[in-house]
Amino acid sequence: MIELYTWSTPNGRKVSIMLEECGLPYNVHKINIGTNTEQFAPEYLKINPNGKIPGIVDPDGPDGKPIAMMESGAILIYLAGKTGKFLPKSVRGKYEALQWLMFQMGGVGPMFGQAHHFMRAKKDEVPYGSERYGNEAKRLYGVMDRHLAGTRFFAKEYSIADMAIYPWVARHEWHRVDLGAFPNVRRWYDAVGARSAVVKGMAVPA
Secondary structure (H helix, E strand, C coil): CEEEEECCCHHHHHHHHHHHHHCCCEEEEECCHHHCCHHHCHHHHCCCCCCCCCEEEECCCCCCCCEEEECHHHHHHHHHHHHCCCCCCCHHHHHHHHHHHHHHHHHHHHHHHHHHHHHHHCCCCCHHHHHHHHHHHHHHHHHHHHHHCCCCCCCCCCCHHHHHHHHHHCCHHHHCCCHHHCHHHHHHHHHHHCCHHHHHHHCCCC
């Protein structure tokens, strides 16, 4: 039974979606990052030294011993390796999926996160921040839309790349983005969002 330490954020939901897609049993431990204390508790820092969510503990690690994992992208790669699912088997396909996972980790996550802060979380809006990160968010939506014009998913098949990007796009209203302006992203978003495992994973933690 995998122990999942998470909160209701896009990064947390990536992992719960993957666990649901793989059919792996797991326990949910809520780490309320809003308190600014739970994620820095000594017992949690043993699991995630960076004091972020998500984190997992798999009692059945690669060598038969428990393993703790942090960083959502690394966790997705680990679970794909553990189950043999959702990372293409071909060498080319694997790297195509991984590049879009890295696109999310290095671009979509950080930039959309800043858009969330300046456009929604901050009580007094800072126009410069909203404009800077809002424009970058729209640029990234454009990158995704152009790519998805020629493919159903981000790689040749549904993969951890889609699971990583979907929870961030699910907050498109927070970025003040109308998906109608990005029809290929909208088509992809609707298809991924219709998957039962995605629906379940997005509801974690309850």
